[in-house]
Amino acid sequence: MGSTPQPRRGNTRQxxxxxxxxxxxxxxxxxxxxxxxxxxxQVTKAALYxxxxxxxxxxxxxxxxxxxxxxxxxxxxxxxxxxxxxxKEILVRYSExxxxxxxxxxxxxxxxxxxRDLSIGPTMKQRVVALVDLIKEPDAPLTDQVRCxxxxxAMHAGMMALRDAEGDPEEKxxxxxxxxxxxxxxxxxxxxxx
Amino acid sequence: MGSTPQPRRGNTRQxxxxxxxxxxxxxxxxxxxxxxxxxxxQVTKAALYxxxxxxxxxxxxxxxxxxxxxxxxxxxxxxxxxxxxxxKEILVRYSExxxxxxxxxxxxxxxxxxxRDLSIGPTMKQRVVALVDLIKEPDAPLTDQVRCxxxxxAMHAGMMALRDAEGDPEEKxxxxxxxxxxxxxxxxxxxxxx
Amino acid sequence: MGSTPQPRRGNTRQxxxxxxxxxxxxxxxxxxxxxxxxxxxQVTKAALYxxxxxxxxxxxxxxxxxxxxxxxxxxxxxxxxxxxxxxKEILVRYSExxxxxxxxxxxxxxxxxxxRDLSIGPTMKQRVVALVDLIKEPDAPLTDQVRCxxxxxAMHAGMMALRDAEGDPEEKxxxxxxxxxxxxxxxxxxxxxx
Amino acid sequence: MGSTPQPRRGNTRQxxxxxxxxxxxxxxxxxxxxxxxxxxxQVTKAALYxxxxxxxxxxxxxxxxxxxxxxxxxxxxxxxxxxxxxxKEILVRYSExxxxxxxxxxxxxxxxxxxRDLSIGPTMKQRVVALVDLIKEPDAPLTDQVRCxxxxxAMHAGMMALRDAEGDPEEKxxxxxxxxxxxxxxxxxxxxxx
DNA sequence: TATGAATGAGGGTTCATTCAT
DNA sequence: GATGAATGAACCCTCATTCAT
Numbered sequence: 096m097g098s099t100p101q102p103r104r105g106n107t108r109q110x111x112x113x114x115x116x117x118x119x120x121x122x123x124x125x126x127x128x129x130x131x132x133x134x135x136x137q138v139t140k141a142a143l144y145x146x147x148x149x150x151x152x153x154x155x156x157x158x159x160x161x162x163x164x165x166x167x168x169x170x171x172x173x174x175x176x177x178x179x180x181x182x183k184e185i186l187v188r189y190s191e192x193x194x195x196x197x198x199x200x201x202x203x204x205x206x207x208x209x210x211r212d213l214s215i216g217p218t219m220k221q222r223v224v225a226l227v228d229l230i231k232e233p234d235a236p237l238t239d240q241v242r243c244x245x246x247x248x249a250m251h252a253g254m255m256a257l258r259d260a261e262g263d264p265e266e267k268x269x270x271x272x273x274x275x276x277x278x279x280x281x282x283x284x285x286x287x288x289x
Numbered sequence: 290m291g292s293t294p295q296p297r298r299g300n301t302r303q304x305x306x307x308x309x310x311x312x313x314x315x316x317x318x319x320x321x322x323x324x325x326x327x328x329x330x331q332v333t334k335a336a337l338y339x340x341x342x343x344x345x346x347x348x349x350x351x352x353x354x355x356x357x358x359x360x361x362x363x364x365x366x367x368x369x370x371x372x373x374x375x376x377k378e379i380l381v382r383y384s385e386x387x388x389x390x391x392x393x394x395x396x397x398x399x400x401x402x403x404x405r406d407l408s409i410g411p412t413m414k415q416r417v418v419a420l421v422d423l424i425k426e427p428d429a430p431l432t433d434q435v436r437c438x439x440x441x442x443a444m445h446a447g448m449m450a451l452r453d454a455e456g457d458p459e460e461k462x463x464x465x466x467x468x469x470x471x472x473x474x475x476x477x478x479x480x481x482x483x
Numbered sequence: 484m485g486s487t488p489q490p491r492r493g494n495t496r497q498x499x500x501x502x503x504x505x506x507x508x509x510x511x512x513x514x515x516x517x518x519x520x521x522x523x524x525q526v527t528k529a530a531l532y533x534x535x536x537x538x539x540x541x542x543x544x545x546x547x548x549x550x551x552x553x554x555x556x557x558x559x560x561x562x563x564x565x566x567x568x569x570x571k572e573i574l575v576r577y578s579e580x581x582x583x584x585x586x587x588x589x590x591x592x593x594x595x596x597x598x599r600d601l602s603i604g605p606t607m608k609q610r611v612v613a614l615v616d617l618i619k620e621p622d623a624p625l626t627d628q629v630r631c632x633x634x635x636x637a638m639h640a641g642m643m644a645l646r647d648a649e650g651d652p653e654e655k656x657x658x659x660x661x662x663x664x665x666x667x668x669x670x671x672x673x674x675x676x677x
Numbered sequence: 678m679g680s681t682p683q684p685r686r687g688n689t690r691q692x693x694x695x696x697x698x699x700x701x702x703x704x705x706x707x708x709x710x711x712x713x714x715x716x717x718x719q720v721t722k723a724a725l726y727x728x729x730x731x732x733x734x735x736x737x738x739x740x741x742x743x744x745x746x747x748x749x750x751x752x753x754x755x756x757x758x759x760x761x762x763x764x765k766e767i768l769v770r771y772s773e774x775x776x777x778x779x780x781x782x783x784x785x786x787x788x789x790x791x792x793r794d795l796s797i798g799p800t801m802k803q804r805v806v807a808l809v810d811l812i813k814e815p816d817a818p819l820t821d822q823v824r825c826x827x828x829x830x831a832m833h834a835g836m837m838a839l840r841d842a843e844g845d846p847e848e849k850x851x852x853x854x855x856x857x858x859x860x861x862x863x864x865x866x867x868x869x870x871x
Numbered sequence: 872t873a874t875g876a877a878t879g880a881g882g883g884t885t886c887a888t889t890c891a892t
Numbered sequence: 893g894a895t896g897a898a899t900g901a902a903c904c905c906t907c908a909t910t911c912a913t
Contacts, residue, residue, distance in 0.1 A: 107893080123402030125319040128886065140887085142894050150887065207399040208317030237456065237464040241443060245468060248446055249439040262431060270431040274439060274472075281471075301876075323904065333878055335906085340876090344904065495872080511790030513707040516907065527874050529910085534872095538908065595787040596705030625844065625852040629831060633856060636834055637827040650819065658819040662827055665863075666856075689897075711883065722883085724898055732883065 108146045110136060112157045120202040124154065124209040151213050158215045161196040165222065168192060172229040179283045182230045183276055189226070190250055190272045194265075197254050204251050223247065230279050239282040246275035246282075302340045304330055306351045313348065314396040318403040345407050352409045355390040359416065362386060366423040373477045376424045377470055383420070384444055384466045391448050391458075398445050417441065424473050433476035440469035440476075496534045498524060500545045508590040512542065512597040539601050546603045549584040553610065556580060560617040567671045570618045571664055577614070578638055578660045585642050585652075592639050611635065618667050627670035634663035634670075690728045692718055694739045701736065702784040706791040733795050740797045743778040747804065750774060754811040761865045764812045765858055771808070772832055772854045779836050786833050805829065812861050821864040828857035828864075 114135050118127040129150055133140045147153045168188050175181040193200055203210055203219060210216055231243040253271025308329050312321040323344055327334045341347045362382050369375040387394055397404055397413060404410055425437040447465025502523050506515040517538055521528045535541045556576050563569040581588055591598055591607065598604055619631040641659025696717050700709040711732055715722045729735045750770050757763040775782055785792055785801060792798055813825040835853025 123319075123405075125317075125403065129888090130886080139895050141889085141896075144888070145894060202402075205401040205405075206403075208396075208403070209319065209400075211317075211399075237460055238467055241447065241461070241464045241468045244446060245439060245443040245465075248442050249435060252438060252442055253435065266431060267435070270435045273432055274435045277475075278468075278472075299875090322902075324902085334904085335879075336877055338905070339878095511707075511793075513705075513791065517909090518907080528908085529875075530873055532909070533874095590790075593789040593793075594791075596784075596791070597707065597788075599705075599787075625848060626855055629835065629849070629852045629856045632834060633827060633831040633853075636830050637823060640826060640830055641823065654819060655823070658823045661820055662823045662860075666860075669859075687896090710881075712881080721899055723885085723900075726884070727897060727899095 107136075107138070107142070108156075111143060111146055111153065112160070115153050116157050116198055116202065119154065119206070120198040124202075124206050124213075154210075155214050157199060158218075161199045162218075162222070164192040164195065165189070165226075169222070169225050169229070177229075177232070179280065182279050182283060185226075185229055186246065186250070186272060186275050186279060189247075190268060190275075193250060193254060194268060197264075200251055201254050204255060231282060235282060242278045242282040246278040249275045249278070301330075301332070301336070302350075305337060305340055305347065306354070309347050310351050310392055310396065313400070314392040318348065318396075318400050318407075348404075349408050351393060352412070355393045356412075356416070358386040358389065359383070359420075363416070363419050363423070371423075371426070373474060376473050376477060379420075379423055380440065380444075380466060380469050380473060383441075384462060384469075387444055387448060388459075388462060394445055395448050398449060425476060429476060436472045436476040440472040443469045443472070495524075495526070495530070496544075499531060499534055499541065500548070503541050504545050504586055504590065507542065507594070508586040512590075512594050512601075542598075543602050545587060546606075549587045550606075550610070552580040552583065553577070553614075557610070557613050557617070565617075565620070567668060570667050570671060573614075573617055574634065574638070574660060574663050574667060577635075578656060578663075581638060581642060582653075582656060588639055589642050592643060619670060623670060630666045630670040634666040637663045637666070689718075689720070689724070690738075693725060693728055693735065694742070697735050698739050698780055698784065701788070702780040706736065706784075706788050706795075736792075737796050739781060740800070743781045744800075744804070746774040746777065747771070747808075751804070751807050751811070759811075759814070761862060764861050764865060767808075767811055768828065768832070768854060768857050768861060771829075772850060772857075775832055775836055776850060782833055783836050786837060813864060817864060824860045824864040828860040831857045831860070 111132065115127070115132050118132060118135070121127075129140050129143055132153075133143055136142075143153070147156065168185065171188075172181070172185050175184075210219065226247060227240070227243050230246065231240055235243070250268075250271045253267050305326065309321070309326050312326060312329070315321075323334050323337055326347075327337055330336075337347070341350060362379065365382075366375070366379050369378075404413065420441060421434070421437050424440065425434055429437070444462075444465045447461050499520065503515070503520050506519060506523070509515075517528050517531055520541075521531055524530075531541070535544065556573065559576075560569070560573050563572075598607065614635060615628070615631050618634065619628055623631070638656075638659045641655050693714065697709070697714050700714060700717070703709075711722050711725055714735075715725055718724075725735070729738060750767065753770075754763070754767050757766075792801065808829060809822070809825050812828065813822055817825070832850075832853045835849050
């Protein structure tokens with residue numbers, strides 16, 4: 096009882112990443128110690144160091160794996176014409192990407208300060224900038240910039256409200272997407288007001 | 290240098306809070322050590338403990354001071370009729386409050402994970418909920434809830450963009466406010482769509 | 484309510500000693516901080532330093548006050564002939580002295596290690612030696628020395644059992660006294676065995 | 678000196694316990710710092726934490742190891758008939774056990790206050806109660822209870838007198854045992870008096 | 872008679888990391 | 893593919909004590 100040895104050779108690296116992300120998202124990066132990760136895996140701290148060079152490295156690994164779809168989205172987006180349709184499609188795809196990597200994004204949203212001077216910090220920042228660049232017009236006025244930036248945030252926030260609130264996560268995601276599209280649409284073609 | 294004994298009038302408590310907030314916002318809560326705060330004040334760590342019972346307590350003190358305007362805003366808001374005009378006024382006032390306490394809000398935005406299990410954690414959560422409650426209709430559909438939540442976020446984000454970007458902070462704040470009002474207006478009276 | 488200012492000027496020194504002894508006996512010397520004492524008196528730590536030079540000094544003060552009867556007993560004892568009657572009388576008087584200063588003696592019994600290198604340490608040791616000297620014969624065999632030493636211990640133990648156990652403290656004290664007398668009597672006149 | 682790297686075989690845990698007990702007994706629990714223990718072992722404080730979870734835990738470890746004989750004695754005692762012979766045998770064996778673990782018992786005697794709210798505190802108390810229960814009659818009058826309690830104390834005291842006094846420790850132990858037996862015998866069969 | 876403000880030394884504890892095996 | 897043992901640096905915090913006011 097409770098003693099299943101679970102050898103599972105070969106996949107330890109993956110298991111470390113899984114547990115680490117789980118704890119990082121739950122408690123924050125700084126408050127999660129390697130001891131804790133190791134204990135939950137029934138492994139020694141030293142074992143973690145066989146698979147990863149540093150704590151930072153564990154996070155990097157997770158990020159690289161889960162972030163690939165977003166990177167691909169960026170590449171795809173850069174080759175499209177900057178039409179409203181394209182922008183909408185980007186939002187839709189981004190929303191999908193978020194769904195797949197929800198815990199990572201929740202984590203990054205809630206641990207910005209901690210993540211900032213980790214090795215993924217710069218990458219992350221660039222990625223946000225790049226995304227905004229794809230959905231806003233080159234010389235958009237400040238208000239439209241805010242709209243686009245907020246559209247992204249809305250989608251991240253959709254993930255986080257998942258923590259507390261009532262309601263199906265999937266529905267929330269769709270609602271967030273809808274609002275994001277609305278914002279970007281308005282930014283694309285300001286209409287009568289400005 | 291460092292030899293002038295420094296008058297040390299009765300403002301130490303305030304100076305601690307100032308420096309602490311500065312460092313918390315700059316580096317994050319966990320990465321800011323009391324040693325660092327003390328050193329920057331040319332004081333011993335023990336001196337901090339004369340003025341505050343704990344590290345958490347320093348943050349609490351800051352929060353209590355800077356959060357008072359928001360608390361007053363909430364009280365005021367609860368006594369008003371839930372009209373669109375009221376909602377707009379709330380956003381305007383909130384934006385003003387943010388301006389005065391910018392670093393604190395940036396800090397809280399970027400350190401959610403760390404702050405969550407500090408003593409101000411619960412208070413903060415309630416406060417967001419209360420604010421959203423004031424600007425959304427009681428049984429608003431999910432999309433409208435997202436709009437209102439996002440409106441708040443937009444304004445916080447306005448503060449943070451301050452960090453990186455080009456442009457006058459004051460202009461950014463106004464842009465964020467405009468977008469927030471737009472979102473809440475849409476949520477208040479959905480119009481033809483949804 | 485709960486705010487009676489209790490000025491009681493003049494007797495602060497005494498009140499400090501009272502509270503200190505109370506806490507020392509309850510928690511031990513090392514685990515009782517001056518902060519704690521001060522707080523319970525609604526006074527600042529610095530105030531304690533107006534009345535006593537050091538923490539050690541507070542204990543010394545208590546000891547000197549409460550130990551005087553024992554000191555007088557020793558002086559009296561030294562002038563008496565070393566008869567069995569005298570010895571019994573000494574035990575009786577000592578038991579009485581213990582009754583008056585119970586918490587102090589409980590404290591000293593339970594904090595020997597801590598007390599040993601305080602200023603009262605040496606005094607205390609001498610005093611035990613002096614007491615034993617009064618109730619044992621000069622060249623008593625080892626067994627009789629143990630009897631006399633144990634007699635004293637028995638009386639101290641009587642105080643401590645007061646903490647846990649059932650029964651009237653006064654009765655316990657008398658029982659302890661009885662056993663002590665028995666031991667000293669046996670030591671005084673070994674009888675057939677030895 | 679201090680440069681020989683020292684083989685560091687797998688006995689570190691034991692060495693920590695040895696040094697710790699030595700210092701605890703010499704200076705008291707509270708006054709012995711982990712730094713001190715570590716230094717004497719030419720090891721870092723952190724190394725102690727590899728082997729023990731906490732300072733309290735170090736003491737627990739020592740206690741568990743050295744207390745086993747007493748525990749076995751208790752078990753044995755509970756299976757014997759409560760005759761005078763049994764009681765005597767218990768005292769004899771207990772005395773032997775004390776001999777083997779002298780420093781621990783001296784320590785516990787002198788640090789009662791400190792030990793009381795450590796994790797071994799409750800265990801220790803129970804153990805004394807259990808021992809007394811074995812050597813006193815169920816409904817013994819108060820005086821007899823004191824005799825039995827004192828008998829145990831006498832033996833502990835025998836250990837401590839070792840610190841100061843003249844004379845062979847072994848002889849002292851035997852003297853203490855003799856007095857203890859005497860007390861318990863008297864308690865077992867009160868004789869003419871009461 | 873006291874207090875407010877501060878200090879220096881040290882406490883126990885935890886962390887990410889290393890390295891020989 | 894992993895462990896056992898250890899380290900160095902830092903952590904938050906508490907203490908007894910001081911001194912100008």
